[in-house]
Amino acid sequence: SIVNIFILNDMFSMIISSVGVMVFVALTAYDTQKIKRMAISFNYTDDIEVRDKVSILGALTLYLDFINLFVYILRIFGKNLIFLMIFIIFCSIMIRYFEITKNFKRKIKEYFLNN
Numbered sequence: 301s302i303v304n305i306f307i308l309n310d311m312f313s314m315i316i317s318s319v320g321v322m323v324f325v326a327l328t329a330y331d332t333q334k335i336k337r338m339a340i341s342f343n344y345t346d347d348i349e350v351r352d353k354v355s356i357l358g359a360l361t362l363y364l365d366f367i368n369l370f371v372y373i374l375r376i377f378g379k380n381l382i383f384l385m386i387f388i389i390f391c392s393i394m395i396r397y398f399e400i401t402k403n404f405k406r407k408i409k410e411y412f413l414n415n
Contacts, residue, residue, distance in 0.1 A: 313375070320372035328365040
């Protein structure tokens with residue numbers, strides 16, 4: 301940030317980066333909901349070109365959110381690359397865990413509904 305150029309305080313930089321991560325996590329959640337609403341409203345449209353443009357716009361929006369989120373995470377963990385690697389591994393494990401859990405719950409529902 302501009303203030304940190306003059307102050308040169310690591311704690312201030314950490315606070316700004318943490319706030320940036322929170323803002324972009326919230327923005328990503330908001331944009332995801334907005335894309336879902338747009339997909340529902342344009343689902344009944346026969347104009348394929350409009351649907352394609354909306355999907356490209358939504359993908360670009362999420363892409364920019366993720367890039368900015370990753371930049372702020374890099375600012376937090378940038379000096380300690382080992383913490384960044386641990387964070388990335390933790391996130392990938394959690395994503396895989398939720399995928400397995402979701403598939404497991406779906407298979408259990410199907411099993412009990414079919415029997």
